[in-house]
Amino acid sequence: MSATPSTATPPAAGPASLDVFALAWPMTLKAIILHGTVVIDAYLVSALGETALAAMGLAAAVAGFVLGAILAFSNAMQLRTAQAFGTGDPVFIKSALACGMAISLTVGCVGLAIISLFGGSLIGVMAPTQQVADLAIDYLTVFSLVIVGEAIGQCLSSYFNGCGRTRLPLYSFCLSLPINVITSIVLIHGYFGLPAFGVTGAAMGSAIAVTVQVGFLVVRLWALDGYLRHVAGWRQLSFVATLRRHLAFALPIAVTFFSATFASHVCTLIYARLNLNEFAAMTIIAPWIMVAGTIGMQWAQATGIIVAQLLGQGQREEILDRFLRSAWRGAFVAAGVVAVIFLIVCLSASYLYADLDVETRTVLLSFLPILLVLPFPKGSNAICGNTLRASGDTIYVMHIFVWSQWLFRVPATALAVLYFDVSVFWVLSLLFFEELLKFPVFHRRLLRGDWKRAKIAN
Structure with a gap:
């Protein structure tokens, strides 16, 4: 019995952004519903x-x-x-x-x-x-x-x-x-x-x-x-040997997610030292960044799935290049959609959060310049990270995420909030600067092209 569906035997031109979309939209919808379930459960218990x-x-x-x-x-x-x-x-x-x-x-x-x-x-x-x-x-x-x-x-x-x-x-x-x-x-x-x-x-x-x-x-x-x-x-x-090999592949990816979750919790505790209106604005925008950002992240994960399948098939480099260029263009479209969502949320703050103080809504609106540009480097970095992971380059990706979080974002957030008392706009901007920090090391590794020659032999 064959285990290979149509996605595993692409035509000569290879898959394109439409194939990514076919995988990504169910994953995106499921992730958004999952976040919404947390809100529903809290509402029922309230x-x-x-x-x-x-x-x-x-x-x-x-x-x-x-x-x-x-x-x-x-x-x-x-x-x-x-x-x-x-x-x-x-x-x-x-x-x-x-x-x-x-x-x-x-x-x-x-x-x-x-x-x-x-x-x-x-x-x-x-x-x-x-x-x-x-x-x-x-x-x-x-x-x-x-x-x-x-x-x-x-x-x-x-x-x-x-x-x-x-x-x-x-x-x-x-x-x-x-x-x-x-x-x-x-x-x-x-x-x-x-x-x-x-x-x-x-x-x-x-x-x-x-x-x-x-x-x-x-x-x-x-x-x-x-x-x-x-x-x-x-x-x-x-x-046992198979399990050990699987774990060697999985552990760096798991560590990356552990680190990201823990770093976010630490930063949230630091945000609590902001003044009341600034902390309220950060509390409001954080779920939007997570939910809207799901669109770009699931697109990148779907890209990684197809890259892994193509590498498993041993496809030619030109097919891999053609697919990734198409997927990358789609990633920028996804980033644009996320930016539009942020625009609507910030401009509608007076209606969505009418019961909040005017100062809190003003702070929320001040986030808009950063939120409009954040999805683009974040989405491009995500494409790089998932492509490199798909080729087995998981340890390198882990190092980029872990060190950018613990050598930059967490200490920079602590300094900005606890010592220098900077504007909350610049505190949120640290998310953007973190993506800029990761941008060259991700893209240099991807453009070097070793991932295209990875052999999925084990």
């Missing part, structure tokens, strides 16, 4: 009052570290699967799936063990009251089922993305989202004769939803690639 909302936020913050680790390794799984899928080798494809699942489940189980041992104590220290702590622990206990489900679901989603079937993870999420909302409402408030579980009911709704989501993905995996269970052997001599 009806129970500040205590319940604080408990959910605290528990989610603790669980977020484990979910972040699972997501970090799933991003690596996506590219490794694309490499395997490009080769058309069933043994390689099976190896990528098995290794990715083993790592994801291990990360989830280790995370649950740490939460079990230290989560209660950590929540007890961080919670403002004992009531908040008790509710947070109850929520986290049930939410552990969600962590297990996400360990499986994120791995399968990344596998399907790497195979070019990006609509399947989107379908699974569209199926689970209304189930999450409906069951959470029923279980939180105790409708239809059921007990009112309060904030714990929100965790129950999420657990039910993720079970449905994983079930859908497993059924589709069985229908589309069930033949893999009959494939004998591993990419290396044994499963």
Whole structure:
């Protein structure tokens, strides 16, 4: 049975930006809905009052570290699967799936063990009251089922993305989202004769939803690639050797995502030392930067998937060059769309945030010059990073991200806010300057062309 769909056997001209779009739009929509789900869950729990909302936020913050680790390794799984899928080798494809699942489940189980041992104590220290702590622990206990489900679901989603079937993870999420909302409402408030579980009911709704989501993905995996269970052997001599090779590819990518998340948290804590209006403006714009920026980031990830598939096929350099030029042009279009979204948000601040102080809205509007230019170097750097990762150059990409964050953005933010008390405009500008710092080292490496000659042999 063949494992190679149309994306793995492109015509002589090779794939183009339309092929990237076909992969990117479901990934983008899924990511945007995922961010929106966090807002919906908080809204449902907010009806129970500040205590319940604080408990959910605290528990989610603790669980977020484990979910972040699972997501970090799933991003690596996506590219490794694309490499395997490009080769058309069933043994390689099976190896990528098995290794990715083993790592994801291990990360989830280790995370649950740490939460079990230290989560209660950590929540007890961080919670403002004992009531908040008790509710947070109850929520986290049930939410552990969600962590297990996400360990499986994120791995399968990344596998399907790497195979070019990006609509399947989107379908699974569209199926689970209304189930999450409906069951959470029923279980939180105790409708239809059921007990009112309060904030714990929100965790129950999420657990039910993720079970449905994983079930859908497993059924589709069985229908589309069930033949893999009959494939004998591993990419290396044994499963342990194959797992070690997979981990060597995945770990630098995972470290990059860990570092980015931690650096963002540190910077947010530093932003809290700004005056009230400036901090409020930064708090408002941060989710917009994350959600709107998803458009460019998913375009870059889709580009990386196709590059990995082409390298797995051993395509000629001229096809790789032609595809990347087309994808790069599309990346600038995506950056333009993101810039337009920022423009609309800033110019509509008086309507979107009418209840805020005039000074806060003025600060928000002052961000516009930076927000209009930020998506362009950020999108171009993302194309470089995902292309280099697809070729296996993961350690170099990790160094660029880690050192630009910890030798520039974090210390520069601390100096700007804590010591020099500069305008918040320049504090936000550090995001743009970080991209400029990464720009030459990313592009020089890409233009050198070694990535085109990478051999996906292991």
